[in-house]
Amino acid sequence: MFLLLLLAVAISCGLGRSPVSKKLLVIGIDGMDPQLLERFMAAGKMPNFSALAARGGFTRLTTSIPPQSPVAWSNLITGMDPGGHGIFDFIHRDPATLAPYLSTSRVEPPRFSLPLGSWRLPLSSGATVLLRHGKSFWEILDEHGVPSVIYRMPANFPPVKTRARTFSGMGTPDLLGTYGTFSFYTDDLFVAAGAVNGGRVFPVTLEGGRVQAKLYGPYNTLRKGEPQASLDFTVFVDPAEPVAKIVLPDSETILREGEWSPWLRVEFELLPVLSNVRGICRFYLKEVHPGFKLYVSPVNLDPADPALPLSTPESYSRELAGELGPFHTLGIAEDTKALSGGYLNDEEYLQQARLVLEEQLRAFDLELSRFRSGLLFFYFSSLDLNSHMFWRALDERHPAGNVQLAEQHATVLEQLYVEMDRALGKALARLDDRTTLLVLSDHGFAPFLRSFNLNAWLQQKGYLALQEGASPGIGSAAGDFFKNVDWSRSRAYGLGLNGLYLNLSGREKQGIVHSGAEADALIAALTRELLAVRDPASALPAITRVDRAAQAYSGPYAAQAPELLIGYNRGYRAGWGTVLGGISAEVFEDNLDPWSGDHCMDFTLVPGVLLSNRKLAASAPSLTDIAPTILLEFGVAKPSQMKGASVFEKSP
Amino acid sequence: MFGNRIKIDDELFEKIKQCAAKAGYASPEEFIQHVLEKEVARLSGGDAPRDPEEEVKKRLQGLGYIE
Numbered sequence: 001m002f003l004l005l006l007l008a009v010a011i012s013c014g015l016g017r018s019p020v021s022k023k024l025l026v027i028g029i030d031g032m033d034p035q036l037l038e039r040f041m042a043a044g045k046m047p048n049f050s051a052l053a054a055r056g057g058f059t060r061l062t063t064s065i066p067p068q069s070p071v072a073w074s075n076l077i078t079g080m081d082p083g084g085h086g087i088f089d090f091i092h093r094d095p096a097t098l099a100p101y102l103s104t105s106r107v108e109p110p111r112f113s114l115p116l117g118s119w120r121l122p123l124s125s126g127a128t129v130l131l132r133h134g135k136s137f138w139e140i141l142d143e144h145g146v147p148s149v150i151y152r153m154p155a156n157f158p159p160v161k162t163r164a165r166t167f168s169g170m171g172t173p174d175l176l177g178t179y180g181t182f183s184f185y186t187d188d189l190f191v192a193a194g195a196v197n198g199g200r201v202f203p204v205t206l207e208g209g210r211v212q213a214k215l216y217g218p219y220n221t222l223r224k225g226e227p228q229a230s231l232d233f234t235v236f237v238d239p240a241e242p243v244a245k246i247v248l249p250d251s252e253t254i255l256r257e258g259e260w261s262p263w264l265r266v267e268f269e270l271l272p273v274l275s276n277v278r279g280i281c282r283f284y285l286k287e288v289h290p291g292f293k294l295y296v297s298p299v300n301l302d303p304a305d306p307a308l309p310l311s312t313p314e315s316y317s318r319e320l321a322g323e324l325g326p327f328h329t330l331g332i333a334e335d336t337k338a339l340s341g342g343y344l345n346d347e348e349y350l351q352q353a354r355l356v357l358e359e360q361l362r363a364f365d366l367e368l369s370r371f372r373s374g375l376l377f378f379y380f381s382s383l384d385l386n387s388h389m390f391w392r393a394l395d396e397r398h399p400a401g402n403v404q405l406a407e408q409h410a411t412v413l414e415q416l417y418v419e420m421d422r423a424l425g426k427a428l429a430r431l432d433d434r435t436t437l438l439v440l441s442d443h444g445f446a447p448f449l450r451s452f453n454l455n456a457w458l459q460q461k462g463y464l465a466l467q468e469g470a471s472p473g474i475g476s477a478a479g480d481f482f483k484n485v486d487w488s489r490s491r492a493y494g495l496g497l498n499g500l501y502l503n504l505s506g507r508e509k510q511g512i513v514h515s516g517a518e519a520d521a522l523i524a525a526l527t528r529e530l531l532a533v534r535d536p537a538s539a540l541p542a543i544t545r546v547d548r549a550a551q552a553y554s555g556p557y558a559a560q561a562p563e564l565l566i567g568y569n570r571g572y573r574a575g576w577g578t579v580l581g582g583i584s585a586e587v588f589e590d591n592l593d594p595w596s597g598d599h600c601m602d603f604t605l606v607p608g609v610l611l612s613n614r615k616l617a618a619s620a621p622s623l624t625d626i627a628p629t630i631l632l633e634f635g636v637a638k639p640s641q642m643k644g645a646s647v648f649e650k651s652p
Numbered sequence: 653m654f655g656n657r658i659k660i661d662d663e664l665f666e667k668i669k670q671c672a673a674k675a676g677y678a679s680p681e682e683f684i685q686h687v688l689e690k691e692v693a694r695l696s697g698g699d700a701p702r703d704p705e706e707e708v709k710k711r712l713q714g715l716g717y718i719e
Contacts, residue, residue, distance in 0.1 A: 090717055100708060180714025195706070198713045298714065336716040388716065481705055497717060576719040580709065595716060
């Protein structure tokens with residue numbers, strides 16, 4: 001009796017959870033495109049999606065401005081636009097220095113440390129800070145006693161403190177603190193060594209049948225000079241067979257050429273005895289004879305012992321590792337840069353991407369099997385990353401495509417859509433009459449055929465000035481971080497994938513444009529001229545929409561946004577170099593990178609999808625309607641700052 | 653005692669002397685040593701020195717959206 005009384009008190013104090021009979025399953029499929037989905041449904045390839053559309057509804061879901069994943073998922077998480085949650089782009093900048101940074105999180109080092117010989121002992125702990133503002137829908141559900149599982153939600157690293165079970169997704173770094181740095185070891189003298197895009201190439205020599213090498217870990221902030229922590233490993237190469245044995249300090253594995261290792265645990269010593277960090281990585285033996293080529297994945301945080309917070313509660317990460325074994329924790333796990341740089345070929349990259357998908361499908365099965373009440377949100381990344389990499393196999397106009405590629409890989413995306421259909425089939429098999437199902441994507445997809453170098457255009461039009469004697473660069477020589485810009489004569493600059501900022505007096509360190517009439521006139525002129533830009537190769541408009549942040553956004557962070565949000569036409573995107581402040585000689589360029597599809601464009605051209613087992617009543621639902629929908633399903637009223645309404649209610 | 657000797661073209665050496673003086677190096681030798689150390693570290697893929705701009709770029713490159 002006393003125990004029952006104690007339990008009743010605990011529940012009334014919010015320490016326990018009242019049983020919730022309602023169930024809501026939300027499957028988030030990054031980058032699922034309505035046009036491709038319709039095409040595959042019409043071809044009979046997606047029976048479960050077709051059945052769901054017939055039973056409940058299928059409509060386009062209006063995406064965010066701009067339609068970038070961190071922005072879009074933040075709209076979904078908070079029910080607010082970027083003015084409310086403060087995420088405007090993958091990349092933001094510090095107006096005082098113009099230094100770019102990832103918009104969603106920041107790592108802060110310890111504030112105080114004690115020098116001791118060659119060591120530096122931290123006296124306070126560092127912190128990883130989530131930069132997204134606004135309350136997530138699962139925090140609100142938590143306040144109302146509704147249990148949630150949120151698996152790999154983007155823009156939620158480090159995961160917000162909550163009693164919900166959450167695991168972080170896009171935005172989670174590797175052990176080096178980057179968003180993915182692979183290592184590539186080769187004795188091929190023609191492969192340039194050193195830092196490369198998204199990785200590092202290490203020259204090695206094969207002597208006496210063995211290769212000695214180092215795997216690098218995080219910068220060791222506990223040592224003077226902050227050297228990079230590293231561990232030694234040896235590869236023993238069979239003299240005749242295409243086989244090698246890789247020996248790490250704590251494990252070894254034998255691989256045949258063309259084979260992936262299982263996840264291997266690695267440990268980097270930061271402070272002898274006192275401080276080590278652990279990670280996990282996979283090795284791929286690309287070539288043994290005649291040359292030696294070994295790829296090592298980015299060192300992921302180990303979910304069994306994460307060096308940075310990955311989940312709430314902390315034990316959820318360990319529990320998943322116990323159930324599933326080691327798995328990718330890096331926010332963007334598909335190694336697109338290794339493919340773009342040629343360190344993995346199409347087949348090898350697809351093998352790696354499939355490993356990521358298989359892990360996600362295993363986690364989906366696990367969570368689905370124990371989903372009893374409340375909310376389960378599950379995120380799949382495969383369609384997004386592989387639409388980025390294999391659009392060139394679908395679209396014969398693509399400059400990076402060719403006949404052979406089309407013959408070999410034209411069905412890559414179709415196969416992945418079919419995988420999503422199978423996953424949906426598992427969910428449909430478990431639906432009961434108290435479960436609502438939502439399947440949605442954050443945006444659709446389009447070809448990325450031509451680059452528009454916004455900063456080059458601004459420079460040629462006289463809005464951005466170079467220093468005396470400086471000239472724009474070509475390709476990678478275009479430079480980053482606005483090298484050689486004369487800010488005393490520059491009125492506007494592009495940064496990030498869709499942002500155009502004015503060089504505002506009082507905000508930018510060397511700002512010259514005054515707020516008010518001068519800024520308004522400049523914005524009007526830029527908008528007019530950008531909408532008039534035509535691609536000389538086709539006479540097509542490169543930009544079909546320019547949104548002014550002051551009109552598109554509402555909320556306390558709207559003033560931090562770029563003044564203008566550039567909406568590129570289908571086929572166009574911001575050029576590779578311009579995103580980080582490079583100024584090239586050419587305004588337009590063919591996109592020759594395997595990264596051949598994109599969505600960072602006019603938001604009206606790349607809507608996402610929304611399907612449900614219940615009738616959809618809203619006439620034009622958008623991402624900001626999802627949080628209010630989820631709350632209302634559990635009888636929780638939406639907070640006043642949420643903009644949208646339930647998709648199951650008729651639009652006013 | 654005399655260390656290793658490397659022959660450098662006279663015209664290039666003049667430029668090196670000017671650059672070394674302009675950049676505040678104590679001698680052209682110190683400048684050459686520094687430049688070569690940096691390049692050797694880069695090419696050997698060894699311990700990369702921390703460069704704030706490069707670090708930001710490396711952090712972001714894994715996103716896939718930039719080069």
